[in-house]
Amino acid sequence: MSSEQQGDRVIELNVPMITRLEGEGALVLKAKEGKLESVHLKIYEPPRYFEKLLEGKHFTELPHIVARICGICPIAYQMTAVRAVETLFEVVLPDSIAALRRVTQCGEWLQSHALHIHFLAAPDYLGFDNVMGLAKRYPEEVKRGMRLQALGNDLLRLQGGRSVHPIGLKVGGYSALPDPKVIAELVERLSQAEVDCQQLARWIASLPIPDDNQTFLSVACSGDGSYPMNEGKIRVSDGAEISADEYPTHFIEHQEPHSTALFSLYRGKEPYLVGPLARINLSFDRLHPAVQTLANDLGWRFPSHNMYHSIAARVLECYYAVLEAKSILEGIGTLTMIDAAVEVTPKAGQASWVTEAPRGLIYHRYELDKEGYIKACSIIPPTSQNQARIEQDLITSVNRFGLDHSEEELKFYCERLIRNYDPCISCSVHFLKLQLLS
Amino acid sequence: MTNSVSQGNRKATLAIHKLTSCSGCQAVILNLGEDLLTLLEQVEILHFVEGGIYQPDAKVDIALVEGSVSTPDDQIRLNAIREHCQLLIAVGACACSGGVQALRNVKQSDDWAASVYADKRYIDSLSRSHAIADCTKVDFELWGCPISGRQILAALSMLLRGVSPISPTEKLCQECKRRQQVCVVVTQGEPCMGPVTRAGCGALCPQFGAPCYTCFGPSEQPNMQGLARRFQALGLPPQRVAERFVSISAGAPAFADAYRDLMIDIAKTKD
Numbered sequence: 001m002s003s004e005q006q007g008d009r010v011i012e013l014n015v016p017m018i019t020r021l022e023g024e025g026a027l028v029l030k031a032k033e034g035k036l037e038s039v040h041l042k043i044y045e046p047p048r049y050f051e052k053l054l055e056g057k058h059f060t061e062l063p064h065i066v067a068r069i070c071g072i073c074p075i076a077y078q079m080t081a082v083r084a085v086e087t088l089f090e091v092v093l094p095d096s097i098a099a100l101r102r103v104t105q106c107g108e109w110l111q112s113h114a115l116h117i118h119f120l121a122a123p124d125y126l127g128f129d130n131v132m133g134l135a136k137r138y139p140e141e142v143k144r145g146m147r148l149q150a151l152g153n154d155l156l157r158l159q160g161g162r163s164v165h166p167i168g169l170k171v172g173g174y175s176a177l178p179d180p181k182v183i184a185e186l187v188e189r190l191s192q193a194e195v196d197c198q199q200l201a202r203w204i205a206s207l208p209i210p211d212d213n214q215t216f217l218s219v220a221c222s223g224d225g226s227y228p229m230n231e232g233k234i235r236v237s238d239g240a241e242i243s244a245d246e247y248p249t250h251f252i253e254h255q256e257p258h259s260t261a262l263f264s265l266y267r268g269k270e271p272y273l274v275g276p277l278a279r280i281n282l283s284f285d286r287l288h289p290a291v292q293t294l295a296n297d298l299g300w301r302f303p304s305h306n307m308y309h310s311i312a313a314r315v316l317e318c319y320y321a322v323l324e325a326k327s328i329l330e331g332i333g334t335l336t337m338i339d340a341a342v343e344v345t346p347k348a349g350q351a352s353w354v355t356e357a358p359r360g361l362i363y364h365r366y367e368l369d370k371e372g373y374i375k376a377c378s379i380i381p382p383t384s385q386n387q388a389r390i391e392q393d394l395i396t397s398v399n400r401f402g403l404d405h406s407e408e409e410l411k412f413y414c415e416r417l418i419r420n421y422d423p424c425i426s427c428s429v430h431f432l433k434l435q436l437l438s
Numbered sequence: 439m440t441n442s443v444s445q446g447n448r449k450a451t452l453a454i455h456k457l458t459s460c461s462g463c464q465a466v467i468l469n470l471g472e473d474l475l476t477l478l479e480q481v482e483i484l485h486f487v488e489g490g491i492y493q494p495d496a497k498v499d500i501a502l503v504e505g506s507v508s509t510p511d512d513q514i515r516l517n518a519i520r521e522h523c524q525l526l527i528a529v530g531a532c533a534c535s536g537g538v539q540a541l542r543n544v545k546q547s548d549d550w551a552a553s554v555y556a557d558k559r560y561i562d563s564l565s566r567s568h569a570i571a572d573c574t575k576v577d578f579e580l581w582g583c584p585i586s587g588r589q590i591l592a593a594l595s596m597l598l599r600g601v602s603p604i605s606p607t608e609k610l611c612q613e614c615k616r617r618q619q620v621c622v623v624v625t626q627g628e629p630c631m632g633p634v635t636r637a638g639c640g641a642l643c644p645q646f647g648a649p650c651y652t653c654f655g656p657s658e659q660p661n662m663q664g665l666a667r668r669f670q671a672l673g674l675p676p677q678r679v680a681e682r683f684v685s686i687s688a689g690a691p692a693f694a695d696a697y698r699d700l701m702i703d704i705a706k707t708k709d
Contacts (some may be wrong), residue, residue, distance in 0.1 A: 019489075019491065019492050020487075020490040022461055022463055022488060023456075024487065044511075046457075046509045048508070048538075048567075049550045052542075052545075053538060053539070056677075056681065058678050061685065064651050065686075068462070068537070068583070071459060071460040071463065071464070071466075071584060072461060072465050074460075103450060114467075114701050115469075119468060119489065119490075129490055130489055131489065131490065132478060132489075132490075144451045146471045146474075150469075150471050159594065161640075161643075161645065164462045164463075164584040165462060165584055165653070167642055168646055170648070174646075175646040175648040176646040176648075310549075326615075373677075398673040426460050426461045427460075
């Protein structure tokens with residue numbers, strides 16, 4: 001896989017499959033005479049053509065099909081899709097349904113972040129190959145992580161029946177309202193989870209997280225006054241505010257030979273970051289006061305340009321998700337006065353929406369006919385947006401780290417850097433709208 | 439006993455592979471919580487990329503394969519997996535039927551790669567998405583989109599004791615009735631696929647007052663035409679009725695055939 005020559009050292013590092021990622025990607029690094037020539041995260045997941053699979057499908061089937069883009073963050077796809085279609089149909093959601101949807105998203109963030117922190121990221125900072133090794137040395141920490149992951153999954157089950165490809169969300173609301181007895185149990189567990197989150201944060205703060213300051217743009221939903229989940233315009237850290245409809249004119253995609261996922265650049269020029277660190281950089285002051293206090297106590301300051309503060313952002317969002325879900329479920333009342341969904345009337349036209357997946361901004365656009373059948377659509381997931389940023393980071397950081405290291409050290413350095421973005425490669429490859437060049 | 443993977447005092451070995459899929463069935467394994475730790479006491483995992491273990495060519499007692507065969511590379515990898523395992527278990531709708539991406543098998547899909555990607559030269563994709571059993575010998579199938587945690591734990595527990603796992607083929611309606619749920623076709627006029635879909639999910643959708651959409655694949659003896667006529671009688675347009683049959687398990691022959699027949703009927707009415 002690699003070749004090394006003495007003197008004018010040639011490095012050709014080829015990692016065919018990077019472990020502890022969601023989906024499959026490879027790393028290829030080339031250097032000659034002490035100079036880095038190229039370093040790529042190769043995405044080679046097979047395309048599944050979701051945008052074509054959806055053509056001709058009725059809007060009622062949309063949430064089931066888009067969920068299958070990703071087994072880790074199905075709600076992100078369902079939520080963006082139903083919000084886009086609701087916008088087209090001019091649906092006005094009751095406050096209680098909008099609030100319950102935040103609970104569902106809290107569930108997905110919590111399970112996804114807990115999984116990433118413990119199964120994918122933490123082994124990098126404690127010298128283990130995988131969570132099995134970690135669990136032997138840190139059994140209580142791993143069990144605590146699994147408790148938070150399970151709580152996130154149970155928040156998803158509350159209104160979706162199961163945590164992978166939940167079935168409850170639909171255009172207009174939900175198929176059914178949650179059982180008050182289950183809500184009461186969850187509120188109890190959410191209260192207990194507050195301590196778990198605080199302890200998790202202290203544990204992560206004690207790990208040797210690298211200090212790696214870089215310049216980058218952060219992009220996330222504005223959240224319309226709340227911490228961003230599924231409302232508001234797109235905010236950029238350069239001060240721009242962009243509506244979902246304007247997304248394609250500001251974020252321009254192009255294809256690279258080494259990837260089945262498209263690269264996205266802000267205004268066609270600049271890589272940008274989406275995800276927990278981008279969100280917290282733009283909306284730290286919208287977090288619950290207790291989360292802000294914890295961050296300050298631990299010396300985590302935002303906005304931060306240390307890319308490795310991504311794990312801190314994930315931890316803080318776990319705590320936020322627990323507090324937010326608890327406060328909504330405690331205040332939701334008896335739910336006897338509302339229906340699970342409002343009536344909707346199909347309408348021809350097109351609409352776009354953006355929401356925040358666990359891994360960042362997600363954009364959908366749909367065009368429907370008057371009976372509600374999908375004529376065309378466009379779906380852009382977070383990881384294809386982060387791809388250009390990851391490669392920019394690889395180049396900057398490998399140059400800073402230096403090539404005077406063994407291939408094993410370079411491999412670990414690059415893999416940890418890539419994992420820090422929590423790329424969701426299964427998601428990233430099914431999208432993009434371009435004209436055929438030939 | 440051919441299905442036994444018991445190897446004296448040695449732990450049984452396991453590999454978890456992914457082909458074309460959403461990773462959701464692997465997520466179910468990672469979501470097992472304390473049961474995952476218990477499972478790790480009984481088996482040794484030798485390959486699981488997402489879990490951080492990379493030995494694709496290790497010889498194992500059991501290989502779990504998530505995903506369908508949709509590229510030439512998937513087929514090459516599947517051949518190697520088969521060579522290196524004693525028992526191969528197809529896990530989830532993609533592995534058992536080709537998955538939702540098998541919609542390309544039943545639709546006019548020749549130009550899809552060209553319309554999605556700017557430069558087709560870099561895209562290696564087969565024209566069909568295949569179930570694993572179409573491409574190699576499969577010992578057991580665990581249907582579902584996703585599989586359930588209980589399903590995978592039960593199958594592995596049985597195999598570790600030398601027993602063939604049981605896979606239900608009965609209809610979702612039976613599971614639904616046992617839970618004493620109200621039928622959503624009869625009471626709400628919803629186009630529920632329960633009468634032709636395999637049980638296994640716990641009749642989740644009807645529990646939420648919503649119609650089943652075929653996650654667990656076709657049941658035994660499905661009466662597709664009868665169900666299609668029932669949906670038409672509910673007032674659903676013929677096109678929408680046909681599309682109900684090609685969703686998550688679109689590549690399963692029973693569903694693909696039903697769709698083709700219904701589309702022929704639609705074409706005839708237009709003539």
